[in-house]
Amino acid sequence: MKKIFIAALLTCIPLALASCGEQNDDIPVPPETTDDSGIYDEYMTADDLVGDWSSWDGDNGSQIVFDFVNSEYTYRTWYGRIGTGALCGSLETESAVQLEFDDFLYDLVRTEDGFTLHQNGQSAAEDLDGLFFKKSDDIMPDIPLSTLDGLWQNALGETLVIDTGRMEYIAASRSGLSSGTIYDKHDGRGPYLFLNGFAYPRISYDGSSLELFFTPSETQTPDGSFSGVFYTDADAGLYSDIEKAEFTDIAGRLWYYDGVNYFAVPDDYTLDADGYAYDENGNIFAAGWIGDVYDPAEDYGDGWADIRD
16 A cells, blocks of 8 residues: 655745746736735735644635745645645745636735635636635645556546656546546646546545546546546455445535545536436446456557556
8 A cells, every 4th residue: 555654844934035927917916015005914924824834724625735945835625636836925025925726826815813815817717716714733645646656447447557757647448548648737736637638636645546536628528437436456445445335415515435535526426316426417426336357458458558667
């Protein structure tokens, strides 16, 4: 079983102002907080975000950690996807801190016991606008990108072979064999596979299982394949307790419990009378049973996973 190392989170004060995104006229300069305009009271500065506290919990179950040494933040969604993004602001200029998420800048608007994120601009995609964060002593899990390496398989036999050294993957199923690239824009959303659009992995803390969350790209849209829970080395029996598996509603959200870990079921799935979850097109969420282990070599030959050589 892969081991996850929990790293101590840095809270060092920055020495210089870090930039967010590309340097062009489209990106505003963080507001200065040294005048009498009241901005100092309105926005969080680096001094507010370092010291005894490095971690902040969101009111939707998310978490954010600031690292001014590397001019970046790490954001964990309520369902566990983790990504890093650019952070700007320093004590030297006493400017307000801003973070960049999915190509949009966010102000950290001060509140009595934390801050609220305010998006500069509007987007129809995922955004953090309006999320409230308060100080926390929780440690965010440090899950190295290399945790994705190896072979993964879900209950339908859909198989992924991932090599983060090459930033490539192979996807195999009884329906076909394909390959693609892995990329991380460092926009706060985390690494993704170019698979049925953008497939963002959410890895369990113990590194034994993962789930993909899909968003459309310009050329591809999710088709219901490669859903559900994937287990490393195709060994669902080792890393789950299927007799305890169930789908359950928690605070209005559908979750799948495999007897060991909880997995958020994407919003477009609903629970059916048979006890399994399906999307609007009738595609099953591949979890809740242990299927026969599928060997892609049966269909594509022994060299199907050459990426691992």
